[in-house]
Amino acid sequence: MPDRLPPALAAALEKLYAAMDADYAAAAAAAGFVCRGCDDTCCRSRFEHRTWIEFLxxxxxxxxxxxxxxxxxxxxxxSVLDDRRGAPDPAPACPLLEEDRCLLYAARPMLCRLHGVPHRFRLPDGTWREGPGCAVFDRRHPAPGGAPLDRTPHYARLARLEEACRRALGLRGGLRRTIAAMLVAGPEEGT
Ligand code: SF4
Ligand code: SF4
Known part of the structure; x- marks a missing residue:
């Protein structure tokens, strides 16, 4: 497993993350949503991240x-991986969550960045898919204002960066890993 991301790819990913953050902030502001005071944190969800570039x-x-x-x-x-075996979702929390804060907030993957506000994205065949906000969003905003966050350009840019990353590092096959599995040493640990 490679342990180093080429600097140009890291810089491109940072630019993409900044674009995601800006679009997310705009969508949240339009809906009047503030991700704060949440007793139902999505950091207890078992998100599985799919890109080598974000993992590295x-x-x-x-x-x-x-x-x-x-x-x-x-x-x-x-310990999170052990506790999750056979445990119902959501439990336990991401190992990077400490005192309600993400220890690697600036490096958190796309799914962590974009979760919360309603969204949509266009598939390659031109059809659109829609997704809801988080449970807290839905409770606070039963009839949200503003358009859903369009994830299409972010998915497309991330896919291109992932392809470049796999090519540069000779990586074959996809990735499907939780944060807990990313942090442990063995590449084939569970989720
Ligand atoms: S990486 Fe950070 S934002 Fe993502 S689930 Fe873990 S603690 Fe939460
Ligand atoms: S995105 Fe939603 S579930 Fe996640 S921490 Fe914010 S308010 Fe809570």
Whole structure:
């Protein structure tokens, strides 16, 4: 498993993340939604992330933490993986969630960034799919204002970056991994 993302790809991903954050902020503002004071955090969801580029980017940010911190977080991630086996969703929380804050907020993957507001995206055949807001959004905004967040350009840009990443690093096959599985050392640990 490669452990280094080419700097140009990391920079391109950062630009894409900034675009996602800007679109998310605009959609949330249009709906009057504030992701705060939530007792139902989506960081307890078992999101599975699908791109090597995001995995490697997050791992690089993780490896910059002090060694004793990464060791403790790996232990926590292993315990999360053990506890999740056979446990109903949602439980337990992402190992990077500490005191209601994400320890690697700037490097969090797309699914963490875009979750919360209603969205839509266009499939290659031209049809549209729609997705709801988070449970908190739906409770607070039974009739939201503003258009749903269009994820299409972000999905397309991420797909292009993922392709470039796989080509540059000789990676074959897809990825399907939770944050807990990303943090532990073995590439084939569970979810
Ligand atoms: S990476 Fe951060 S934002 Fe994503 S689930 Fe974990 S704690 Fe939450
Ligand atoms: S996006 Fe929704 S579920 Fe997630 S932390 Fe914000 S309010 Fe809570």
């Amino acid at each position: 980017y997050l791992r690089q940010a993780f490896e910059k933490l002090p060694a004793e911190r990464t060791a403790a977080l790996r232990r926590r991630a292993r």
